[in-house]
Amino acid sequence: MTPWLPFRLAWRQLRAERARLLSAIAGVMFACVLVFMQLGFRSALFDSATALPQALDGDLFLVHPLTTALFRPESFPRVRAFQTLASPEVSVAVPIYMAQAIWRNPVNGSHRAIQLIGFDTEAGAVNFPGLPALIPALKRPDTIAFDWKSRPEFGPVAALLSERGPFKVQIANREVEIVGTVALGASFGADGNAVMSETNFRRLVSERKVGNTDLVALRLRPGADTAAVQRQLTALLPRDVRVVTHAELVAWERNYWETATPIGFIFAFGSLMGLVVGMVIVYQILFADIASHLAEYATLKAMGFSGGYLRLVVMGAAGILAGLGFVPGVLASIGLYDVVAKATLLPLRMDPNRGFLVAALIFAMCATAGLLAMRKLRDADPADMF
Amino acid sequence: MPPPVTLDGVGYAFGEGALRRPVLRSLDLTVAAGELVLLTGPSGSGKTTLLTLIGALRAMQDGSCRVLGQELRGASEVARVALRRRIGFIFQNHNLLAFLTARQNVAMSLELHPDFGDEGKRLAAADAILDQVGLSDFTHVVPAKLSGGQRQRVAVARALVARPGLILADEPTAALDRQSGHDVVHLMRDLAKKSGMPILLVTHDPRILDVADRIVSMEDGRIVA
Structure with a gap:
């Protein structure tokens, strides 16, 4: 017995009932799209939450070991930045200062906390689009650059800028001039961002210790072995800083949002719901197909077809439904990603790894439905046929 | 060569304990090679139960039953499934798969036979036997578009196509009119006689008694004539 024969029988049986087949495919497709959207949103939110560390341009970074997320950093002595220069491989060490301050909306005067990011703008440690100019x-x-991707509650800053040129706003009870915009993006920790030079940061945030910084970006000489320098600096520096690579910094930030917030759980739960609904739909279709063909299945058993052959027919049908639902599901999801990305500015896009993951989930979902529906085959008893 | 079917003291009961209801009592029966045996008797006389035992569709309880050389007393499920592949079954209802054409339905029963390894051979054999039952113009038609008699002829073709060692039929004419029933039974007999296949046919239908080589009457789980 060749294994494709039960598979072919499954396809012929599915094909015979067009309406039933279409509703099954629609069910699988629905589950597929739902899971893709949930996982897409999850990944996009994590991507936007890590926009700040991703925009930082350095080979290695110093952070305080107690810093959980960059929106509330633990500060450490700025002298650590200069100590790294003892290594001949380190070419630049740029302290980056971060704090939150109250912003007054230039249109209606309302208050909101904004993230201030100060650093030596000429050192090339930060890579925000729009910054070089x-x-x-x-x-x-007293000048700042405003992040135009900040939430709208900060006021129509970009529109005002293009209308009347640089203008003054109030941050932390001090008047500063907005000279232009950069693109960074709001995250869960900060609704908006303002970028400025180190000196201007100190003018706005006067109460903090001058000798402390929050993050240090290091650039290495071309050709330097990043891992080796990381080990060397870790051994050299006191325990109040950790030396991390750029990828580790991003992963650290991401891990905070994944583990310390319910965001990851919410989207995993949403995906699970989609899979359960899809599973129930496929189960119903497979079950109905068996129930309405019980006499025929019992006849096949009487003719000498084994229970294994009939189980393969059911699993074959489950596999066909998974495949036929997944293909339009993935295409619809690519289209929806595009639509939603344009509407929300979230970085949504199809990623091959996610495609493989969802394909595996959908096939597992249909296989589970098949295994459940298979129990109905026991009712096909050839002894009842005569 | 031993006869295709030999029953020796076969007994069978449904239910347990106080509800135990015997349907077959110490029954002996032999079907010789190429013989057409007609089994009649009132409802509840145990004809159908006997047929399911001989067809290896049910596990034996008492006695000995040898079918095509296989002892069914204590036979495993695997052995019974293997035996069923050597038996042609014809049921009261045609039980054809509604989503397959006549030739696909017939060819399906050949999927289990190693001599018909490829689809081309199976479909050719199916077409040949459909021609013999007079349905050469209906090979590509689904059961829903055939008459009752035509469907039962497809079922006969399906049971006979693999040249089984034994044919078991249960009321094959019950759902048919006089002429169709007569045609189907004669067709069955002619095809079986040609290749020496024995037939055991359970029926109430007095119109087809003339095809039998031997008529066996049952009552209360015993053979009475």
Whole structure:
């Protein structure tokens, strides 16, 4: 007996009932799209939550070991930045300062906390789109660059800028001039961002210790072995800093949002719901197919077809439904990603790994439905046929 | 060569304990090679139970039953499934798969036979036997578009196509009119006689008694004539 024969029988049986087949495919497709959207949102939210560390341009970074997320860093002595220069492989060490301050909406005067990011703008440690053109202007006293991807509650800053040019706003009870915009993006920790030079940061945040910094970006000489320098610096520096690579910094931030918040759980739960609904739909279809063909299945058993052959027919039908539902499901999801990405500015896109994961989930879902529906085959008893 | 079917003291009962209801009592029966045996008797006389035992569709309880050389007393499920492949079954209802055409239905029963390893051979054999039952114009038609007599002829073709060692039929004419029933039974007999297949046929239908080589009457689980 060749294994494709039960598979062919499954296909012929599914094909015979067009309406039933279409509703089954629609069910699988629905589950597929739902899971893709949940996983897509999850990944997009984590991506946007890690926009700040991703925009930082360094080979290695110093962070305090107690820093859980960059929106509330634990500060450490700035002198650690200069100590790293003892290594001949380190070419630049740039302290980055972060704090949250109250922003006053330039249109209606309402208050909101904004994330301030200060650093030596000429050191090339940060890679925000739009920043290079603003570097000369940001050298002037009391100037900032505003993140136009901040939440709208901060006011229509970008529109006002293009309308009347640089204008003054109030941050932390001090007047500063907005000289332009950069693109960074709101995260769970910060609704909006303002970027400025180190000196201007100190003017806005006067109460903190001058000798402390929050993060240090290191650039190595070309050709340096990052891992070796990381080991060397870790051995050299006191325990109040950790030396991490750029990837580790991003992963650290991401891990915080995955583990310390219910975000990961919510989307996993949503995906599970989609799979359960899809499973129930496929189960119903497979069950109905068996129940309405009990006499025929019993006849096949009487003719000498084994229970294994009939089980393969059911699993074959489950596999066909998974395949036929997944293909339109993945195509619909690619289209929906595009639509939703444009509407929400979230970085949603199809990723091959996620495609393989969802394909595996959908096939597992249909296989589970098949295994459950298979129990109905026991009712096909050839002794009842006569 | 031993006869295709030999029953020796076969007994069978449904239910347990106080509800135990015997349907077959110490029954002996032999079907010789190429013989057409007609089994009649009132409802509840145990004809159908006997047929399911001989067809290896049910596990034996008492006595000995040898079918095509296989002792069914204590036979495993695997052995019984293997034996069923050597028996042609014809049921009261045609039980054809509604989503397969006549030739696909017939060819399916050949999937179990190693001599018909490829689809081409199976379909050719199916077409040949459908021609013999007079359905050469209906090979590509699904059962829903055939008459009752035509469907039962497809069922006969399906049971006979693999040249089984024994044919078991249960009321094959019950759902048919006089002429169709007569045609189907004669067709069955002619095809079976040609290749020496024995037939055991259970029926109530007095219109087809003329095809039998031997008529066996049952009552209360015993053979009375």
